[in-house]
Amino acid sequence: MTARAREALAGYAFAAPTLLLLGVFVLLPLGGAMVISLQETNGFGEGTFVGLDNYGRLVQDPVFWRATLNTALYTVLVTPAAMAIGLGLALLLDSALPARGALRSVLILPMAISGVATALMGVLIFDENSGFLTEVARAMGLPQVDWQTHGPAAFASVVIMTLWWRVGFNMLIYLAGLQGVAHELYEAARLDGANAWQRLRHVTVPQLSPQSFFLVILNIIYSFQVFDIVFVMTGGGPERATTVLVTYAYDTGFVTRDQGYAAAIGVVLLAVTLVVTALRWRAQRRREESV
Numbered sequence: 001m002t003a004r005a006r007e008a009l010a011g012y013a014f015a016a017p018t019l020l021l022l023g024v025f026v027l028l029p030l031g032g033a034m035v036i037s038l039q040e041t042n043g044f045g046e047g048t049f050v051g052l053d054n055y056g057r058l059v060q061d062p063v064f065w066r067a068t069l070n071t072a073l074y075t076v077l078v079t080p081a082a083m084a085i086g087l088g089l090a091l092l093l094d095s096a097l098p099a100r101g102a103l104r105s106v107l108i109l110p111m112a113i114s115g116v117a118t119a120l121m122g123v124l125i126f127d128e129n130s131g132f133l134t135e136v137a138r139a140m141g142l143p144q145v146d147w148q149t150h151g152p153a154a155f156a157s158v159v160i161m162t163l164w165w166r167v168g169f170n171m172l173i174y175l176a177g178l179q180g181v182a183h184e185l186y187e188a189a190r191l192d193g194a195n196a197w198q199r200l201r202h203v204t205v206p207q208l209s210p211q212s213f214f215l216v217i218l219n220i221i222y223s224f225q226v227f228d229i230v231f232v233m234t235g236g237g238p239e240r241a242t243t244v245l246v247t248y249a250y251d252t253g254f255v256t257r258d259q260g261y262a263a264a265i266g267v268v269l270l271a272v273t274l275v276v277t278a279l280r281w282r283a284q285r286r287r288e289e290s291v
Contacts (some may be wrong), residue, residue: 028052030270035265064265066240067248070155073222074244077159078166083215085163086170087208091200093139094178104175108168115165119232122161126233137255151241153170154234161229164220170215177211178204213284217277226272245269 037054041047044138058064088105093100110118126147137144147153147260181204205212227246230236236243236251253262274278 115228
């Protein structure tokens with residue numbers, strides 16, 4: 001056996017455990033979901049093959065389109081907001097700020113909390129009867145907001161809790177990126193007469209392009225797959241105002257037991273996620289090639 005063959009064999013040996021886990025826990029369930037999406041089944045016994053009928057139902061399902069719109073709106077709101085706030089906090093912590101270590105720990109702390117725990121905190125904060133915000137409004141004589149029975153308010157509560165949970169991660173990635181920006185670039189910009197905003201726009205933001213690309217992809221994927229916060233805080237209500245694709249798939253598969261249709265929703269969600277990710281990747285490649 002040649003040295004090159006031995007190196008290749010060693011590489012495959014190191015990659016084998018990861019590939020095995022990927023196949024067993026990702027590819028195999030994905031293949032099973034695709035098979036189930038072509039069947040009509042209630043979760044008991046063998047399913048009946050119906051071809052693409054489940055996908056045809058999606059086109060005519062108003063709840064599916066409402067869930068798709070809610071998912072898109074959630075993504076559009078959460079992704080740029082989490083990144084913008086995270087960048088602002090990273091810039092703040094990268095400056096000569098007192099107690100930066102303590103503040104950094106406080107901002108990162110939500111990352112250690114599960115989505116369910118975060119959602120339970122959201123319930124305590126936004127509960128209409130005894131929530132923290134309700135009690136504050138009563139004490140100050142302010143009008144009460146119907147956080148759980150008014151659609152836009154319920155949607156806003158989910159977005160707020162998501163941002164509280166996700167901003168720390170975005171801040172951490174941007175803060176790491178700021179450590180690698182050469183100070184000579186800022187000095188050169190100052191010598192050219194650039195003010196603080198111009199240095200941010202023309203030096204900092206371009207230098208953080210890899211981190212921004214990474215965060216866009218991760219935030220979009222997370223937003224498409226959001227479940228725990230919505231499920232615990234609102235359950236998709238009121239009147240489907242906060243129903244997203246994953247909660248709708250859950251209700252369809254485990255409440256109404258229409259698992260073939262739920263699998264079809266999941267496959268469509270996967271396809272949309274892959275398409276959006278591929279488009280964003282291609283746009284980033286074009287941008288790098290044009291620079």
